[in-house]
Amino acid sequence: MGDIIIYFANWIWGTPMLLLLMGGGLILLVHSGFVPFRKIGHAVSLLSGKYDDDLAPGQITSFQALSAAIAATVGLGNISGVAIAINMGGPGAIFWMWVSAFVxxxxKFYSCSLSIMFRGKDSAGVVQGGPMYVIEEGMGKKWKFLSVIFSVAGVIGLLAIFQANQLSAVFRAVMLEPSGISTGETTRWIIGITMMVLVAIVILGGIQRIATVASKLVPFMVGLYFVTVLIIVFKYIGAVPEMLLLIVTDAFTGEAAAGGVVGAVIITGARRAAFSNEAGIGTAPMVHGASKNREPIREGLIAMLGPFIDTIVVCTLTALVIMLTGVWQSSEADGVRLTLNAFETALPGIGKYLLMLAVLIFALSTMFTYSYYGHKCFNYLFGADKADYYNYFYLITIVVGAVVSLEVVISLVDGMYAIMAIPTMISTIYLAPKVRAAYHDYFNRMKAEK
Incomplete structure (x- = not known):
């Protein structure tokens, strides 16, 4: 079964998926008039809360929505995913992660604007957002099959099995193995059950509790990781220009990829970027669609900050640590263990503990938000009265994720992400003209008010 999952993930993440996410994103970038570059200042100013409307439909503020979305994206995709990208595609994969981030x-600007523009109601009459509602409300009932495809893939792909797997791995490597404590299957089950209990305390309180915890954890976890990584980068500051140049040159030579094929490096970068910032997958629109905002464009502008923070800033810093310390060439470790080796090499004695703390917060915050995403997909498929059953299924799979192999876990998630991206990108491109019209209307009104 594991071999089938791995084969499917490798098959679906070929050229068609690359064209859909990067090609579709490039079309939207040009169609928007390069909004991410021209309006990033206004997007940052929106985070002040000056435009918040507590009376607007929704459950959380835009800042809480961004925090929850970042809690899901700024996580193990940045720590473990970057290591996997370098291991599979060489340093050049990071360049294609950058390109994926900008498109x-x-x-995200388009998809999250649409999540406010075309909100729907669940079976309990509660206002909801996300690609499934955008498709049904914006494109019409005849396209509902795309909503179903998205939601089914979401129920499986948004399980926290990858986070559980990597958190278990780093805990065993840092705390248990050096002490000579057994790290066999029994230990993994104990770690998995402990994680399950911690996550249950938060997610059973619903989106309000998830958003509240995320808005407190996210600034702290990003700050801690940012400072630690900067200390390491400054330690090797003389080699930074050489590493950045290597990222760019390797992106086009593909020497570190199997067979030296540039296309393999591009696919690896795009695949890991999709897992890292989730742009085009459709997860962020679900949480941004729950924000108290009557202005679709404002929500879209706030949402587009996510890939910048996640991939351009955090992933780049992680990549530099792995490359500057040389562990990507000298170690056979993969995933979070490769990043762990880099931190320990750069900061002997303390590095592994700092990374473990970051991994703990990253993994748990991602698990909180993923539960909300999966809950919404389950709600759409089976109704609000049955949606809470998903939480119990979700919690059980955390234990499973702590036990199974990394390759199977990452392939299952990648495969489901690819399936989710198809309805998301189709609906986003189809409805893009409506976002562009709303964009011009919004900024014309902003000018008139001034």
Whole structure:
């Protein structure tokens, strides 16, 4: 079964998926008039809360929505995913992650604007947002099959099995193995059950509790990781220009990729960027669609900051640490263990503990938000009265994720992400003209008010 999952993920993440996400994102970037570059200042100013409307439909503020979305994206995709990208595609994969991030900012601007523009109601009459509602409300009932495809893939792909797997791995490597404590299957089950209990405390309180916890954890976890990584980068500051140049040159030579094929490096970068910032996958629109905002364009502008923070800033810093310390060439470790080796090499004695703390917060915050995403997909498929059953299924799979192999876990998530991207990108491109019209209307009104 594991071999089938791995084969499917490798098959679906070929040229068609690359064209859909990067090609579609590039079309949206040009169609928007390069909004991510021209309006990033206004997007940052919106975070002040000056335009918040507590009376608007929705459950959380735009800042809480961004925090929850970042909690899901700024996570193990940045720590473990970057290591996997370098291991599979060499340093050049990071360049294609950058390209994916910039086109992904445009994708998120459109998809999250649409999540406010075309909100729907669940079976309990509660206002909801996300690609499934955008498709049904914006494109019409005849396209509902796309909503179903998205939601089915979401129920499976948004399980926290990858986070559980990597958190378990780093805990065993840092705390147990050096002490000579057994890290066999029994230990993994104990770690998995502990994680399940911690996550249950938060997610059973609903989106308000998830958003509240995320808005407190996210600034702290990003700050901690940012400072730690900057210390390491400054330690090797003389080699930074050489590493950045290597990222760019390797992106086009593909020497580190299997067989030296540039296309393999591009696919690896795009695949890991999709897992890291989730632009075009459709997850962020679900949480941004729950924000108290009557202005679709404002929500889209706030949402587009996610890929910039996630991939351009955090992923780049992680990549520099792995490359500057040389562990990507000298170690056979993969995933979070490769990043762990880099931190320990750069900051002997303390590095592994700092990374473990970051991994703990990253993984748990991502698990909180993913539960909300999966809950919304389950709600759409089976109704609000049955949606809470998903939480219990979700919690059980955390334990499973702590036990199974990394390759199977990452392939299952990648495969489901690809399936989710198809309805999301089709609906986003189809409805893009409506976002562009709303964009011009919004900024014309902003000018008139001034």
């Amino acid at each position: 992904g900012m445009a994708t």
